Amino acid sequence: MDWLERTWRPALLLVAFLALWQVVTATGLIAPYLVPSPGDTLDVLVGKWPYIWQHTWVTTYETVLGFVIAAVVGVLAAVAMVYSGTVEKTLYPILLFAQVIPKIAIAPLFVVWLGFGLGPKVLVAVLIAFFPVVISMVTGLKSVDTEMLELASTMGGGPLKTFVKIRFPASLPHLFSGLKVAVTLAVTGAVVGEFVGANEGLGFVILQANGNLDTPMLFAGLIVMSVVGVVLFVLLELAERFVLPWHVSRRGSAVTTTI
Amino acid sequence: MTVTLGTAAVEIDSVAVHFRSKKIDVTAIREVSLDVAPGEFVSIVGPSGCGKSTLLKLVSGLLKPSSGTVRLLGDPVTGPRHDIGYVFQRAALLEWRSARKNILLQAEMRGMSSVDAGKRADELIEMTGLTGFEDALPHELSGGMQQRVALCRALLHEPRVLLMDEPFGALDALTREQMNVELHRIWRETGTTVLLVTHSIAESVYLANRVVVMTARPGAVQEVIEVSLPEVRRYSETMARPEFSSTAAHIRSLLGAGGSDD
Ligand SMILES: Nc1ncnc2c1ncn2[C@@H]1O[C@H](COP(=O)(O)OP(=O)(O)O)[C@@H](O)[C@H]1O
Ligand SMILES: [Mg+2]
Numbered sequence: 001m002d003w004l005e006r007t008w009r010p011a012l013l014l015v016a017f018l019a020l021w022q023v024v025t026a027t028g029l030i031a032p033y034l035v036p037s038p039g040d041t042l043d044v045l046v047g048k049w050p051y052i053w054q055h056t057w058v059t060t061y062e063t064v065l066g067f068v069i070a071a072v073v074g075v076l077a078a079v080a081m082v083y084s085g086t087v088e089k090t091l092y093p094i095l096l097f098a099q100v101i102p103k104i105a106i107a108p109l110f111v112v113w114l115g116f117g118l119g120p121k122v123l124v125a126v127l128i129a130f131f132p133v134v135i136s137m138v139t140g141l142k143s144v145d146t147e148m149l150e151l152a153s154t155m156g157g158g159p160l161k162t163f164v165k166i167r168f169p170a171s172l173p174h175l176f177s178g179l180k181v182a183v184t185l186a187v188t189g190a191v192v193g194e195f196v197g198a199n200e201g202l203g204f205v206i207l208q209a210n211g212n213l214d215t216p217m218l219f220a221g222l223i224v225m226s227v228v229g230v231v232l233f234v235l236l237e238l239a240e241r242f243v244l245p246w247h248v249s250r251r252g253s254a255v256t257t258t259i
Numbered sequence: 260m261t262v263t264l265g266t267a268a269v270e271i272d273s274v275a276v277h278f279r280s281k282k283i284d285v286t287a288i289r290e291v292s293l294d295v296a297p298g299e300f301v302s303i304v305g306p307s308g309c310g311k312s313t314l315l316k317l318v319s320g321l322l323k324p325s326s327g328t329v330r331l332l333g334d335p336v337t338g339p340r341h342d343i344g345y346v347f348q349r350a351a352l353l354e355w356r357s358a359r360k361n362i363l364l365q366a367e368m369r370g371m372s373s374v375d376a377g378k379r380a381d382e383l384i385e386m387t388g389l390t391g392f393e394d395a396l397p398h399e400l401s402g403g404m405q406q407r408v409a410l411c412r413a414l415l416h417e418p419r420v421l422l423m424d425e426p427f428g429a430l431d432a433l434t435r436e437q438m439n440v441e442l443h444r445i446w447r448e449t450g451t452t453v454l455l456v457t458h459s460i461a462e463s464v465y466l467a468n469r470v471v472v473m474t475a476r477p478g479a480v481q482e483v484i485e486v487s488l489p490e491v492r493r494y495s496e497t498m499a500r501p502e503f504s505s506t507a508a509h510i511r512s513l514l515g516a517g518g519s520d521d
Contacts (some may be wrong), residue, residue, distance in 0.1 A: 145349075145351060147347045147349060147351045148351045148353075150316075150321050150339075150345070151345055151347075151351055152368060153321065153339040154319055154320075154321070154339055154340065154341060154343060154345050155341065155364070155365055155368035155369060156339075156341035156368060156369055157367070157368030157369065157370075161367070161368055162368075165353075165364065165367060165368065166353065169353070169355055170353070244355070246354060246355040246396055247354075247355070
């Protein structure tokens with residue numbers, strides 16, 4: 001019931017969107033080579049499924065690898081920055097710089113450096129997903145109130161116990177917000193990497209379809225790519241629910257990507 | 260209560276505290292000297308910003324004095340001390356831990372044996388009337404209950420000195436009275452030395468052996484008042500005593516003269 005209550009509105013919107021799409025294409029309002037009909041797109045999705053599936057795996061693999069690296073490195077960087085003023089002062093400007101560089105502009109350089117394989121895709125995914133992880137983790141670690149930390153120092157547990165029992169758990173709600181943003185960005189990163197030079201992956205599929213004016217395949221690629229992002233996002237929501245039941249029960253609402 | 264030289268639980272010897280940085284230069288405490296005997300209950304009252312919290316931080320070692328010395332249980336205070344219990348105005352509980360687990364944080368941080376700590380926690384839970392709420396998360400507890408959890412956590416390791424910084428300031432009047440009665444009983448049962456900062460004159464008199472009245476910032480001791488009430492104090496009975504009213508009135512006049520914002 002709860003699930004139904006949360007689902008029916010977006011589901012209705014989706015159905016309305018599909019209906020509109022059908023009407024627009026069936027009436028010939030927009031030429032099929034610009035926007036294919038839902039039916040044509042579905043035909044490609046089903047008919048060419050093995051082909052699409054194979055490339056979906058590649059992109060998913062790159063995304064997850066990039067995301068995991070970004071998460072691990074991001075958390076470590078955040079911890080170092082919070083515990084050391086020198087590290088923070090040194091790292092922060094570099095981070096900001098790395099964040100504002102348009103990834104699409106440096107991706108070709110990565111191809112020159114790392115070749116056409118997995119490397120540049122994962123690297124772009126890491127770069128694009130890294131920032132929200134660091135920012136959210138720093139915010140989380142700093143969210144512990146001073147009184148709690150003062151109490152901890154009168155309890156004599158030392159910095160490690162204080163981190164493990166107080167600071168780290170306290171930072172998790174923020175971290176999860178950041179991770180959810182990061183995972184959707186990682187998909188974009190992987191695809192951007194593929195655009196620049198690849199012979200597999202959904203980015204490659206889309207580029208190929210574009211070259212052949214094969215819009216049904218292009219649409220199919222777009223849809224699958226979005227589904228990958230949504231599935232990864234939902235997996236993180238489930239993980240959050242499992243790790244932070246106390247937080248999820250308090251928060252109550254569905255949209256939680258505030259850092 | 261008389262203080263014998265050298266045996267005091269807390270000895271504050273002409274301390275001063277200045278906060279200095281590029282932007283600020285504040286003298287929080289000008290000059291405070293105070294000895295507190297073992298097992299004594301001392302209340303500290305004074306206008307906002309006169310250095311009451313700062314004083315407790317000095318005793319706990321969270322803050323170093325700019326000059327003067329502080330000794331706790333005979334030893335000079337040089338860094339954060341572990342042989343005290345601390346309660347703040349905000350309960351400062353970990354929201355992912357149940358009431359009982361929040362109390363046991365004290366034991367985990369100290370590496371106390373979990374069997375002993377568990378037993379002690381259960382005693383305290385019973386003593387403070389938290390029975391039945393052991394597994395509740397902080398947001399499921401009322402403000403009074405949260406503060407009880409904070410008090411249990413501060414008492415878990417049986418500290419000989421308990422520091423309380425406006426612990427009941429955020430509670431409604433009735434809950435506050437109940438907490439006063441409980442604190443009085445707990446103090447009598449445990450024999451702990453207590454330093455209580457409060458804005459409530461009634462609370463300060465009801466609970467204490469002595470009340471320290473501070474001047475406005477920069478803080479100094481304006482007067483130390485002996486409370487001549489019986490050792491065991493029933494709430495309404497105590498409030499009705501003439502000694503209570505006269506002591507409270509005296510403190511009020513001191514604070515009024517000192518420009519209290521109460
Ligand atoms: N860390 C700090 N830095 C600068 N000034 C401070 C700091 N802590 C306290 N103060 C100042 O010292 C004075 C005394 O503070 P405090 O002990 O908190 O007062 P009280 O608890 O009596 O209200 C206040 O004027 C306050 O602004
Ligand atoms: Mg204060």
